[in-house]
Structure formats: structure tokens, C-alpha cells
Amino acid sequence: MTTTGEMLIGASTVRGTDEPFHAINPATGETLEPVFHGSSSADVARACELAEAAFDTFRATSPEQRARFLEAIADRIEALGDTLIERAHAESALPIARLQGERGRTTGQLRVFATVLRAGRWQAATLDSALPERTPPRPDLRMQKIAIGPVAVFGASNFPLAFSVAGGDTASALAAGCPVVAKAHPAHPGTSELVGRAIRKAVADAGLPEGVFSLLTGAGHTVGTELVAHPAIQAVGFTGSRSGGLALMQVASNRAQPIPVYAEMSSINPVFLLPEALAARGEAIARDLADSLVLGVGQFCTNPGLLLALEGPALDTFRAAARAAVTTKPAGTMLTPGIQHAFEQGIGKLSDIDGLARTASGRAGTGPNQACAAVFETTAQRFIADPRMHAEVFGPSTVLVACRDAEEMLAVTRELEGQLTATVQADHGDYALAAQLLPLLECKVGRVLFNGYPTGVEVSYAMVHGGPFPATSDTRSTSVGTTAMDRFLRPVCYQNVPAELLPAALQDENPLYLWRLKDGKPAQA
Template sequence: MNPGKDEIEMILQASQEAFMESKSYSIGKRVAMMRAIAAEIEALGPELIEAAGAESNLPEGRLTGEKGRTVFQWRSYADALERGDALDASIDTANADRTPPKPDLRKTSIPLGPVAVFGASNFPFAFSTAGGDTASAFAAGCPVVVKAHPGHPKTSTLMAEAILKGVEKGGYPKGMFAHLLSNSYETGQLLVTHPVIKAVGFTGSYQGGMALVELGNNRPDPIPVFAEMGSINPVFLLSEKLKQDPEGLASAYAGSLTLGVGQFCTNPGLVVAVDGPELTSFVAALTIQIQGSVPAPMLNEGIAKNYLHNKELVTSQDGVEVVAEATSEAAQGQGKPLVARVMGAEFLHNDHLQEEVFGPFALIVSCKDNAEMEQVASRLKGQLTSSLFGTETDLSAHEKLVSQIQVKCGRILFNNFPTGVEVVKSMHHGGPFPAASDSRFTSVGADAIKRFTRPFSYQNWPDSLLPEELKDANPLGIFRTINNERTQSPVKR
């Protein structure tokens, strides 16, 4: 545990060497290496699920599903790379007749350099050691150094071994990947401030994320730190929809809120609606759901303790009343679902009510009218997601609200809850600060690769020495932009 400075130095020198060595490898080789890693992870047996179950209290079914998602991430990012999506290759051909002569310019995306990854506790596979950050950094061509989450060291070690096997099978230098078991802040600090590291991926708390962002900003050569931090994922319930089926809505909402003991970054922890009989019916139905819900073990004791503490912090604010709580007692380490309520006016002048309570906790904001609901929306901090429940008539009648909500989030949902983050190109998993440190990037879906590449232009470079994706003949057969036209054709000379 807790590697020393010298060990970290050696590891980072190996990363840098692997970077300089591998950055000229072909796209095909990179794709094959990623697929080899996917196969190694897939081949991990019950040992992995058992280790993760013991370290995270997550049930087998969930972990098996998450393992599948993790393998899929590696494969789909490799596919995106193979299709050329991540390269954004473009060519503007020369014109010798122009005065002055127009040069030949070709642009592709190249890796930033070695990346440090800090995994999350709540997804020991999909957002940790072999998770989306590592997969997208590899797709970008960057070596990765993971600081294992101290909550699941054994799981992390098994994943690291699988990655290293895939790296070797793919013919890449061993330095492409390193795994540091550490529970010390200093290890992270050494990584983020080391000159070799050129970017950071993080998923976790606001405090943890901002500490890394500041370290990255304060280097002599600042580096991008992509931190996906907290979010309370507001759910707006509009009147016509609420009227139609308050019970159905309450039941679906309770399901999303308590899923995985509320330990998702997209957990919908805030409900906003206009007060009235429809909201009253909804709250009554939700009360029954929450009272009947069953406390379950959280990821670890620390998280359970924080849940209690943060829940208490919100419920003790002026004007907050507890609406419903699970009636079964919670054993130590378990999270007990709870729903509280506050009036819009109180919410508007108390930012504590926007603090994330990581776990199965919801706050209902009861607004006196649509104008107050709009004010609440405009007061919100940046969010990963916002959900609207309404009829199409509701949506059209709330244009201003929708416009306001959009400014505050990265993904907007219609009659759908935000838990369950699809791994597709059209997913944006990020959002305005403080949901993420940079709203211009996603941490899920193949576009996550863009966090770790930079554009690079070749001017008048000989075709024989260009990377494949920019060669006249288009040997990769990918879509490129040639003189502003999207095409799979070769360059005509």
C-alpha cells in the first residue's frame, strides 16, 4: 500500500516511455489491444464478482450487469476508433495557383500523453480501474496510471491484471498501464502534479474532484482535469401529467430513487412541482412507496455514515419537513430511504438544500406557481441531468421553464428517469459546473475519448510519412472531411 515517491517516479517514467514508443502505432493495433483487454475482462470469472460483492455490498446481478457494461465500453470505444469517429480527420488540399500558394493541411487527433485515473466507489467496474476513463484514455492512445479506489482494492487488482494481459497481447509496452494501491491523498497529489501526466479523469465527490482540479490548474504547465462530480438531478413534474397518474409516477420515481440504494450519480434527488391536489396525491402515493421500501447495505461504512450526516443536514434546515421514511429499521451500514419537503420560497434562499445527499434521499420542492418553479430552475446549480414529466401540452406550455432547465444540465429527459446511462455516442454524461469540471466533455460514450486527445495539423507533410488516417489513399476507409465535404473517398490529386 501507498507507494513511495521513487516508485511513482519509476512508474511514470515507464508511462512516458510507453507513450513515446506507442504513439506512432497504427490505429488498427490500438483497436486490437483494446479488444484484447475487453476479452480479458470478459474472461474474469466468479472471483471478480465475489471480490466486488464483498468490497461494495453490491448484489451479484447488478455486478454481472456492470461487468457486461464495462466490456461493452471497451468494445464500443474500440469500434468508434476503428470507424475514425474519435479522430475527426480532415484534409484541405493545396492550391499552388493561389497567391500566396495555399498549403496542404491535414488534421487528426493525437493522444495528450499519460493520463491519471481516479475511479469511483459506486461503480467498481464501469467507473473504476477498467472503467470509462481508462477505456477512453486508451482509445485516445494515452497510457494510464490508475490510483485504485481504496474501497475495492481486490476488485481493482483483478481488473488491473486483465488490462495488463490485454496490453501485452496487443503488443504494447507494459508501461501503458500502471495500478497504484493507495489510500493516501499524497499519492494522488504526486500523480496529478507530475510533469509526465498530461490529463486526469476523476469520478466522485465535489471536494475530491475540486482538489484535483486545483492541483491541475496550479502546475507550472496546467493540465485538464476532467472531474465528474455531484448532481441532484432535478425532476420537474408538470400539472397535466401529474393529474393523469400520480400513483404510477410515484411508483416509478421511488424505483429510480432507491435503485442501488440511491448510489448513482444520476440519482433523482430533487422533485420540483407546483403545489396543489395533484402534487398532494403524488406525495401520498410516494409516501406509501417509501415507507414500504427496504433499507439495504450501502457501498461502505463511510458512505453510510455520510448519508446519515448529509440527510440530517438537509432535514434540519428551516422549513424542511420529513414526508416519509422507510418503516423498517436500518442496520448499521444500511441506507434508509427518506423523502422530505420544502416550500419553493425557502428553497430559493437556502443553497444548503442543493447539497447532494448521496443515497436514497429526495427533497420535494413545492412551488406556489409556475413562476416560482421557473425561479427554482434558474437558481439550480449545474446538473448532469434534468427530467421533465409532462404531456406534450405541458411541455409547450412551459417553454420558458424548459429553456431555463436546459441551461443548467447536460441531458434532459422526457417522461423518463435519469438512472441508467446508455453507453452510446448520443449520450452526454457531464454538465455545467459543478456537475463536471468542464461542461464541454462527456465521461460516457465514445465522445469521452475527446477529453484525452488534441488536434494536430500537418502542413505539406509527405504522404508516405503521414499517419494512415490522413494518407491520400484513405487506407482505413474512414469518413474524413476533405475540403469541407464528408467523404470516404481517397484524396484526388
């Protein structure tokens, strides 16, 4: 399979007519062929109309049918082999091994959702038996969750596979029974086309309506705005900048029928270095944090962008070890010229803040679009007083906040915005302080981790990759893990519906053999 520069609208392969653009190899500055074009308004409308037409048929498929469909997508992505990895490498400059791992995560999460579909708990089938003798009588009540409607998915810049065309948003939406109209990220349109063709082939092989999946392209904001504004779209999945997420939220809220935008946006992911842990293993923590900071050139939404510690000899030791570790780190190539430029601007703004000192830098690079690590330091009082220090700088940058005592650390924590993660490095002697931190962190983040590093998100049943604003636009949701499906489902109650008309999940015979809540008790019979 090769890239052609075409978009995929249902079963049709369409060459765009709007503004042309190319992918660029960020490591060399080379323009990559073929040329792509932006989707026109008519293209966007056609994709949305096909999704709307496909919805009723697709949502009526059985969980087993959708499970096999997701597994077929995974199989077809794997069948692309080196062609996919080589194109993704050329468009992103990400290492081959990293992309192979990301492909495994992409296909793995598709298969995880297939398992979830077969288990059936996602439907939340609930039955409350009629109580005709009660005063007042209770009717027969049954509830299940159903698909919300066609979903718009935006590919992310930093994960050309796992958060892109067939990433978690698409996988969870398709699992829920929602057709997907995907907008390819302009940084990796060729990778997106290859994956999109794999999905489209799976759609055809499964005998599903063509509108179950479409792929649009475009380098500007017009395509995304028109996609979110189209009345057929019922929800949006987005991973990207705060400004981009807020813009889509505004479009969605201005519609005649407002819709939810599940946007994963901005996070600095604080790391709390508690004193006993720092005294016992501060040098090791410094080395591991430096590795986490520069992993993927810092282009992870869970990058450790804020460090908090108490003043003292242990912090002095950590400082020295962190500086030594960071100064050995070579510059790396960022994903796009735009991301590299934004990183340099962000570092420049931090450098201009009084009371915020740059204390360590990685080795400067010589190639295009490269960035080196940067470590800044300030006091707790200054950090609290100047919100500019709280801003995310997407890339290998972090701010160390030195606190005079535990109360200052807790005060800084109270001032933090919503985050995806918070990490606590703590030994047993730190548990009293950790116990004070934990209730604060529960209100600030989606995931609290101890004695680890935030750059790594497992696709599992318990994972939460979300958090209060601005980490996400909806603090109740996650974009990773099996409960990501919940974003694209809504509950429906059936009152006194004749047995012959009940959905399979709610029939007395339980033909799907689901675990259900019947009169307040779990049952599978």
C-alpha cells in the first residue's frame, strides 16, 4: 500500500481541491511526496452525511460483530508492516523502535475494546422489576447505554498512531457503535492515509455501511471547524493544545444543538519529591527524572513539567545530580517546525520572568527543529505569585519549586490548575506528608502515581488519562482505558416496554448472558 495524497470519504477515494500541503521530514527539512489538499466544505458535509446514514445500522450491530471489526482493523494495521513504520518515521522523526511500540499499543487497544464488547458490562444493563402492589405502584424499568451518534476525531501531533486515525478515540467510538469522521493531523498525512485505508478495508470486509469511517485532510483550521459544526456530529475527540481545544469547544457550544468536546489539552504533571525519598535516593531520582524529561524530546502530555521539593541538604544533592544528568542529554528533533518554534518561544518567556532562573540545559543541537532540555528554578512564594510559571511548555522543560516547609508545598499544590497526572516520590517516613497531599491531588489530577514517572500510560481497565480543566475539557472522562467508551454512550430507560420489543441486553432471558444489575443486585442468569 502506498500513499496517494487522497482523502477517504466512505468508500470513495477523493483528491482534495483546497489548499495544497506536504508533510515535512522534521529531521532534514525535506518536503515529502505526495502533495495533499484540504477537504472542501462539500467533502466535510459528504463525510458527515454518510456517517449519519450509517449510524442506525452500525449501532444495531451486535457486540460480537463490532468486536470482530475492531480486531480486523488491528490485523490490517499490522499487515501494513514496514511501510507504515517508515512513513511515520519520515513524517515525525520518531525512532523506529518507538513507532513499532506505538503500533503495538494501537492494535492492542483495538483488541482490548473487542474484549470489553464481548464482556458486555459497558452496556450497564439494569432491571428494576415492576411493583404493582406498592403504593404508588412502580412500573417495570430497564436501562442500557447506547451509542451517542457520529463522532469527529482529531489526530494528535505527538502520537501519529496511538492517538491518531485509529487511536484510542476512534477505537472507543467504534466500539460504542458510533461512526467516525477523522481529521488527519497535517504533520503526518501519509501515515494517516495508510491507517485510514486499513480501516476502510475492514469496514468493507465486515459488510458495514461505508459511512462508518471517513478520513478528511487539511492544514488549516477550516476543516476542523466545519466538521465540529456539522449537525450530524454528536461528539468530538481531540488531543492537542489548549488553544485548539478551546476553539473547538466554542464551535460546539455555538451550534443549535451543542455537543460535548472531549479535549485533552494542557498539563505540567507535578512531581513531588518528598524529603525521606530524596535523602535516600535523590541521585537516582534525578537521573530517572532527566530520562523522563527528555523522553520523546519531552513531547508527551504527561511530561514532568513541574518539580516540588523541600529545601535542605537532600535537595542540594538532587540539584547537583539533576544538573549533571541534564547537561549530558543531547538535543532531539521535535515533531514539527511549529512545535519547535513554540517550544523556543515558551522557553524564552520563562527566561524573561524575574525570580525564575535557568539552572541546567541539555547539549545544543545542530540540525533543524532540534530542542535541548531546560531546567528552571524558583521559590514557592514566587511560583504562587506569578501564574506565568504555571504554563505548559510542550517539550523538555521543567520548573523546580523549592519550598521552605510542608505548608508551602501544600500551598503550591492548592494553586495548581487541573492536571493529567501527579507523581509522589515517597518513602515510609514521608507518608504523613503524602497523606496530606493525596486529598488535594485527588481534586487536581486524573492519575496519582507513587515512586514512578508519569511518561507512560497503560491501556487498561483502571487507567484514567484525563483530569480537571485545563488538562481536559470534561473532568469526568478519560481518553485512555476501557472507560473511554463512556464518552460516546448515553443511557436510555425503557418503561413498561413489551417483552417482544426490548433490546437483547434487557430481555428477561438474557440472551447475551450479560452481568446485569437486577433489583439492585448483580446477576448473570
